[in-house]
Amino acid sequence: MKAWHKYRRTYMLAFQNAMEYRADFLLSIISGSFIVIVQCFLWTAVFSSSPNDVINGYTYSQMIIYSVLSGVVSKLVSAGFEGEIANDIKTGGLSKFIAQPINYFWYRICSFFGGKTVQMGIVLLMLVVMMIIFAQMWEIQFGVMRTVFFLASIVFGLLINFLLFYSISALAFVVTEVWGVFIAFSQGVYMLSGAVFPLNIFGDAATGVFSLLPFQYIVFFPVNIINGNLASDAIVSGLMIQAGWVIALIFIAKLCWASGMRKYVAVGG
Amino acid sequence: MGIIRVEQLCKSFEYYEKELGFKHSLKNLLRRKMMVKEAVRGISFEIEQGEMVGFLGPNGSGKTTTLKMLSGILYPTSGAAQVFDYVPWERKKDFKMQFSIVMGQKSQLWWDLPANESLYLNKCIYELEDKAYTTALAELTELLDVKDLLNIQVRRLSLGERMKMELIASLIHRPKVIFLDEPTIGLDLISQKRIREFLKYYNQQTKSTIILTSHYMADIEDLCKRTIIINQGNIVYDGDLRRVNELFNAKKIIKLQFTDEVPRQALAGFGEVLEHDGMNAVLEIDKQDLQRYSKLMLDRFPILDFNIEDIPVEQGIESLYQRDGVRHESLA
Numbered sequence: 001m002k003a004w005h006k007y008r009r010t011y012m013l014a015f016q017n018a019m020e021y022r023a024d025f026l027l028s029i030i031s032g033s034f035i036v037i038v039q040c041f042l043w044t045a046v047f048s049s050s051p052n053d054v055i056n057g058y059t060y061s062q063m064i065i066y067s068v069l070s071g072v073v074s075k076l077v078s079a080g081f082e083g084e085i086a087n088d089i090k091t092g093g094l095s096k097f098i099a100q101p102i103n104y105f106w107y108r109i110c111s112f113f114g115g116k117t118v119q120m121g122i123v124l125l126m127l128v129v130m131m132i133i134f135a136q137m138w139e140i141q142f143g144v145m146r147t148v149f150f151l152a153s154i155v156f157g158l159l160i161n162f163l164l165f166y167s168i169s170a171l172a173f174v175v176t177e178v179w180g181v182f183i184a185f186s187q188g189v190y191m192l193s194g195a196v197f198p199l200n201i202f203g204d205a206a207t208g209v210f211s212l213l214p215f216q217y218i219v220f221f222p223v224n225i226i227n228g229n230l231a232s233d234a235i236v237s238g239l240m241i242q243a244g245w246v247i248a249l250i251f252i253a254k255l256c257w258a259s260g261m262r263k264y265v266a267v268g269g
Numbered sequence: 270m271g272i273i274r275v276e277q278l279c280k281s282f283e284y285y286e287k288e289l290g291f292k293h294s295l296k297n298l299l300r301r302k303m304m305v306k307e308a309v310r311g312i313s314f315e316i317e318q319g320e321m322v323g324f325l326g327p328n329g330s331g332k333t334t335t336l337k338m339l340s341g342i343l344y345p346t347s348g349a350a351q352v353f354d355y356v357p358w359e360r361k362k363d364f365k366m367q368f369s370i371v372m373g374q375k376s377q378l379w380w381d382l383p384a385n386e387s388l389y390l391n392k393c394i395y396e397l398e399d400k401a402y403t404t405a406l407a408e409l410t411e412l413l414d415v416k417d418l419l420n421i422q423v424r425r426l427s428l429g430e431r432m433k434m435e436l437i438a439s440l441i442h443r444p445k446v447i448f449l450d451e452p453t454i455g456l457d458l459i460s461q462k463r464i465r466e467f468l469k470y471y472n473q474q475t476k477s478t479i480i481l482t483s484h485y486m487a488d489i490e491d492l493c494k495r496t497i498i499i500n501q502g503n504i505v506y507d508g509d510l511r512r513v514n515e516l517f518n519a520k521k522i523i524k525l526q527f528t529d530e531v532p533r534q535a536l537a538g539f540g541e542v543l544e545h546d547g548m549n550a551v552l553e554i555d556k557q558d559l560q561r562y563s564k565l566m567l568d569r570f571p572i573l574d575f576n577i578e579d580i581p582v583e584q585g586i587e588s589l590y591q592r593d594g595v596r597h598e599s600l601a
Contacts, residue, residue: 002396005393017381020382095372099365099369100391101365
C-alpha cells in the first residue's frame with residue numbers, strides 16, 4: 001500500500017460526498033448567474049448612453065465578455081472550505097488529523113478538488129459554450145495559444161485562492177469566532193480579484209497597488225488573457241508572477257499553520 | 270519498563286472570564302481578565318504493555334487532556350511523556366501508525382457516506398495491505414455484530430451502531446496502544462455492556478495496551494484491574510478500584526431507623542451525620558469507637574433498625590474528590 005493512496009482515496013470520498021449535495025450546486029450556479037445578468041444590463045446601459053466606444057480600455061463586446069467570464073472563472077476558483085477548517089479548529093475535529101498519519105494540508109487540497117471536480121466539469125462546459133456563443137456573436141477568434149494560457153492561469157488562480165483561504169483559516173486558532181473575518185475577507189477577495197468589475201475602473205493609482213497584491217491574479221488576469229486585453233509578453237510575465245505568488249503563499253500558509261498548531265487547544269470531548 | 274511513561278506532566282490553558290450580561294460583554298471588548306486553568310498538575314505514572322487502565326474522575330478533572338497529550342494532540346506546558354519510545358507531541362508518523370484514539374464525542378466517520386467508505390479511507394491512511402484489511406474488518410464486524418450496517422449512510426445509524434463503527438475505524442490497523450475517551454457516553458445499558466465485552470475480549474486477544482476514560486463506574490469496575498483516579502488535575506489514587514476503600518478503612522457507616530423522631534444534635538456527638546430526616550439517619554463513625562458508640566446509641570435512642578456497613582466504593586471516590594478539592598482551595 002503506497003502512502004499517496006490515502007490522498008487519492010480522500011479525493012474520491014470528497015467526490016462521492018459532493019454528489020450527495022447536487023441540488024446545492026445547481027442553486028449556486030443559478031444564483032451566480034444573477035449578478036452576471038445584472039452586470040450585462042448595467043454595461044449595456046452605460047455604453048449606450050456614452051458617446052465613447054471604449055470605456056476604461058474596454059469595448060462593449062470586451063466588457064460583456066469580461067462580465068460573463070469573470071462570473072464563470074470566479075465560480076471555478078472559489079474556495080468555500082474555510083468554514084469547514086474553522087469548524088475543525090473550533091470544535092476540536094482537527095484532533096483526529098493530528099492523531100492519524102495523514103497531512104492535513106494535502107488532505108484538504110484533495111478533499112477540495114474532490115468536492116469540486118464535478119462542479120468544475122460543468123463550469124468548464126459552460127465556459128466553452130459561452131466562448132462559442134461570443135465567437136459567433138462578435139466574430140472573435142480566441143486562438144489556441146491564448147486558450148492554453150487562459151487555462152494555465154486559471155489553475156494558478158485556483159491555487160492562489162486555495163492558499164489564501166487556507167492561510168486565513170489558520171486565524172481560527174487565535175480567534176474563536178472567525179465567521180465575520182471570513183465574510184469580510186472573501187468579499188474583499190471577491191472585489192479585488194476583479195470578479196465584480198474589471199480592476200481598471202478603480203483608476204491608475206489603485207491599479208498600481210493591486211498589481212502588488214495576489215488577488216488580481218485570481219480572476220482579473222485570467223479573464224484579460226482570453227479577452228485579448230493583454231499582449232503575449234504581458235501574459236508570460238503575469239504567469240510567472242502567479243507562480244511566484246503560489247510559492248510565496250505556500251510558505252505563508254505553512255508559517256500560519258505551524259504557529260497555529262502550537263496554540264491548538266483541542267476543545268471538547 | 271512501561272510502554273507508557275509519564276513524568277510530572279502539566280497542562281494549563283489560558284482563557285477569558287466573562288460575567289453574565291450585556292454590560293460585561295462590552296467591558297470585555299476593552300479589557301479582558303486573563304485566567305489560567307491548570308487542567309493537569311504534574312501527574313506521573315507508568316503503564317505496562319497489555320494493561321488495561323481506567324481513568325476515572327469528574328468532568329473537567331483532566332482525564333481527556335491527559336489522553337490528548339499522550340496522543341500528541343496537545344503540547345504539554347511542562348513535564349515529559351513517552352509512548353513506546355516516542356515523545357507523542359513530536360507527532361512522528363511511525364508513532365501514529367501504532368496507536369489510536371477514540372473520542373466518544375467526536376466522529377471520524379464521513380457523515381453522508383456509508384461507514385465502509387470511511388473504513389476504507391482509514392485502510393489507506395494506515396497503509397494497510399488488502400489482506401490485512403479484509404481480515405481485520407471481518408473479525409471486528411463479526412465481534413461487534415455490525416456486518417449488515419456497513420453499507421448504510423453513517424447519519425442513518427443509531428448512536429450505538431455509530432460508536433461501534435468508530436471503534437472499528439480506530440482498530441482496523443491493529444494499534445498496540447489504544448486511548449478510549451468516553452467510549453460509552455450516551456449509550457443505553459445494553460450497548461454499553463456490548464462495548465465493554467468487546468473491549469475486554471479485544472484486550473485479551475491482542476495484548477494491546479488500553480487506557481479508558483469514563484465517568485461510568487461500571488465501565489471501569491468491569492474492565493480495568495488498575496484505576497487511576499484524577500481530580501482537579503492530580504492523581505489521587507492509583508491501584509485496584511475495589512481497594513479504594515482501604516484508604517477509608519478507619520471509618521464505618523451506621524444506618525439508623527427510629528421509631529420516634531431523634532434530633533440531629535443528639536447524634537452529632539457520635540460522628541459525622543451524613544443524612545438525617547428525624548426518623549432515619551446515616552452516620553460515619555471511627556472504627557475504634559464503633560463498639561462503644563453502638564451500645565450507647567442502642568441504649569439511648571428508640572431504634573427500630575441498626576446497620577453497620579463499609580463505605581461504598583462510589584462514596585470512597587466521592588470523598589477522594591472532595592478531599593482533594595479542599596486541599597487545593599487552601600493552597601490557592
